[in-house]
Amino acid sequence: xxxxxxxxKRYASGQDALNRVDFAIDRGEMVFLTGHSGAGKSTLMxxxxxxxxxxxxxxxxNGRNTVGLRRSSIAHYRRQVGVVFQNHQLLFxxxxxxxxxxxxxxAGFTDADAGRRVRAALxxxxxxxxxxxxxxxxxxxxxxxxxxxxxxxxxPALLLADEPTGNLDPELSAEIxxxxxxxxxxxxxIMIASHDIDLIERMQKRVLRLAEGRLVFDxxxx
Amino acid sequence: MRRPPVxxxxxxxxxxxxRHRTHWRDxxxxxxxxxxTSAIESLMRLLQTPIQSLMTWCVVAIATALPATLFxxxxxxxxxxxxxxxxxxxxxxxxxxxxxDAIQQWRTAxxxxxxxxxxxxxxxxxxxxxxxxxxxxxxxxxxxxxxxLPAVLLIQPTREASRGQPLQALQASLTEHPLVEEVILxxxxxxRLEQLLDLATRAVxxxxxxxxLGLLLVIGNTIRLxxxxxxxxxxxIKLVGGTNAYVRRxxxxxxxxYGLGGGLVAxxxxxxxxxxxxxxxxxxxxxxxxxxxxxxxGAIRSLQLVLITGLLGLAGAALAVTRHLxxxxxx
Numbered sequence: 001x002x003x004x005x006x007x008x009k010r011y012a013s014g015q016d017a018l019n020r021v022d023f024a025i026d027r028g029e030m031v032f033l034t035g036h037s038g039a040g041k042s043t044l045m046x047x048x049x050x051x052x053x054x055x056x057x058x059x060x061x062n063g064r065n066t067v068g069l070r071r072s073s074i075a076h077y078r079r080q081v082g083v084v085f086q087n088h089q090l091l092f093x094x095x096x097x098x099x100x101x102x103x104x105x106x107a108g109f110t111d112a113d114a115g116r117r118v119r120a121a122l123x124x125x126x127x128x129x130x131x132x133x134x135x136x137x138x139x140x141x142x143x144x145x146x147x148x149x150x151x152x153x154x155x156p157a158l159l160l161a162d163e164p165t166g167n168l169d170p171e172l173s174a175e176i177x178x179x180x181x182x183x184x185x186x187x188x189x190i191m192i193a194s195h196d197i198d199l200i201e202r203m204q205k206r207v208l209r210l211a212e213g214r215l216v217f218d219x220x221x222x
Numbered sequence: 223m224r225r226p227p228v229x230x231x232x233x234x235x236x237x238x239x240x241r242h243r244t245h246w247r248d249x250x251x252x253x254x255x256x257x258x259t260s261a262i263e264s265l266m267r268l269l270q271t272p273i274q275s276l277m278t279w280c281v282v283a284i285a286t287a288l289p290a291t292l293f294x295x296x297x298x299x300x301x302x303x304x305x306x307x308x309x310x311x312x313x314x315x316x317x318x319x320x321x322x323d324a325i326q327q328w329r330t331a332x333x334x335x336x337x338x339x340x341x342x343x344x345x346x347x348x349x350x351x352x353x354x355x356x357x358x359x360x361x362x363x364x365x366x367x368x369x370x371l372p373a374v375l376l377i378q379p380t381r382e383a384s385r386g387q388p389l390q391a392l393q394a395s396l397t398e399h400p401l402v403e404e405v406i407l408x409x410x411x412x413x414r415l416e417q418l419l420d421l422a423t424r425a426v427x428x429x430x431x432x433x434x435l436g437l438l439l440v441i442g443n444t445i446r447l448x449x450x451x452x453x454x455x456x457x458x459i460k461l462v463g464g465t466n467a468y469v470r471r472x473x474x475x476x477x478x479x480y481g482l483g484g485g486l487v488a489x490x491x492x493x494x495x496x497x498x499x500x501x502x503x504x505x506x507x508x509x510x511x512x513x514x515x516x517x518x519x520g521a522i523r524s525l526q527l528v529l530i531t532g533l534l535g536l537a538g539a540a541l542a543v544t545r546h547l548x549x550x551x552x553x
Contacts, residue, residue: 049461049552051551051552051553072465072466075460075463075464075465075466075468076463076465077463078460078461078462078463079462079463083461083462089454089457089458089461091454091455091458093455102458102459102462103462103463105252105256106459106462106463106464106465106468107463108248108249108252108253108256109248109252110248110251110252110255111255113248150462
């Protein structure tokens with residue numbers, strides 16, 4: 001599903017964010033990406049989202065090499081990748097429903113179809129009864145669940161989450177992780193960047209650990 | 223460079239993105255739906271900040287109404303000029319010491335001339351009376367010892383003699399007559415007026431082009447601010463796979479609304495101005511005994527004006543959008 005081949009990323013400032021990173025993630029896997037801040041987790045995610053391009057190497061996602069992808073194809077490419085952000089990136093000028101519907105609107109779903117899918121996604125994260133509210137009135141945990149609903153509403157093949165529990169207490173974090181595990185059981189490939197070691201160990205999933213831009217560990221954490 | 227070893231595995235049938243690809247007919251419906259929602263939502267956004275929007279509309283309207291007013295003025299003057307040109311009347315001023323009989327005799331003779339269609343005689347007394355009624359200077363005239371106005375023969379040439387060489391020949395022959403003080407051909411200043419109008423039209427056109435460029439920049443700048451205000455939203459839309467066209471659409475509609483609204487206000491301003499001028503113009507025209515009426519833009523031209531400003535708004539928005547949307551990328 002995701003394949004990095006000798007990927008390096010050097011920013012214009014001269015900073016080496018990633019150095020010859022090599023790994024492959026199969027369809028349906030759930031993988032944690034960990035490491036200290038500045039280790040290159042965000043850069044790796046940005047490369048998959050095509051927010052950044054690699055300086056060297058190949059990034060292949062869903063059977064497609066992203067290196068040759070034209071700018072005009074980026075929008076369509078992103079529709080197959082759902083993303084959850086640490087700061088959830090919700091829009092506070094519209095309702096919960098409108099926030100979750102955004103990826104469907106963009107992809108050209110009809111209103112009726114979109115409405116059904118939005119409600120299904122909100123139901124899964126347990127916030128169907130709050131669809132009309134403005135997300136600014138919700139708690140941090142709820143906002144993060146809205147962000148997750150938005151990321152999965154178009155049923156993407158791949159779900160990325162960048163520090164999804166970064167601002168949450170352990171109980172809420174566990175809830176969020178439970179949600180991710182459910183989506184994974186439905187066949188979604190999931191990659192979660194996190195530095196919450198305890199949480200990762202409890203999940204008993206494959207872990208990729210980065211340190212100073214290099215992949216230093218790949219396996220189920222012990 | 224070596225081609226990268228791309229794994230050419232086609233996504234399986236159950237592959238996420240493929241499975242959920244929407245039908246093209248649905249896509250088309252959604253595209254139309256997004257056009258109409260963008261159009262409506264952008265208009266609503268403008269109406270939510272009425273004062274701000276009205277100010278932009280007024281800027282657009284004033285920049286449009288200025289050249290439009292000048293065009294209407296020129297158009298009216300031209301119409302006036304044309305109605306005079308067709309008359310091409312010769313005014314023959316008779317020497318003040320001329321005898322009534324002699325004038326009447328000459329008038330009869332003139333009517334026999336093949337070049338003359340009609341001769342109207344206005345005696346100096348009649349001229350004075352007319353001047354008294356229409357000029358509003360009656361009191362002043364009463365104070366005069368003698369009538370200063372000469373008698374006039376208004377000569378309407380026949381159609382063949384009303385232009386070019388025959389007209390000049392007629393004018394020359396009239397000037398030579400012993401009773402004549404002066405012959406004035408109205409044509410000449412009509413021609414000069416036309417040349418002046420031609421010049422003025424070009425000047426107004428140039429002014430219109432300058433103001434149109436100004437409009438483009440004003441609307442472009444307004445749209446740039448709107449883009450800045452919605453930066454966050456643009457980033458999110460791009461992250462969830464919104465195409466540039468999708469992001470662009472609401473801003474283009476905003477520009478269109480600014481243009482169309484401004485055009486409408488301009489037409490309104492122009493008509494208020496015309497309505498305000500109608501009465502004084504009617505009075506003035508009465509003095510000249512003309513059937514001239516002040517003409518406005520008319521429905522078709524008003525519509526054209528609104529469309530043109532609408533297109534200018536769209537172009538200004540397109541300018542801002544191409545310039546600024548590309549710079550907003552998720553970081």
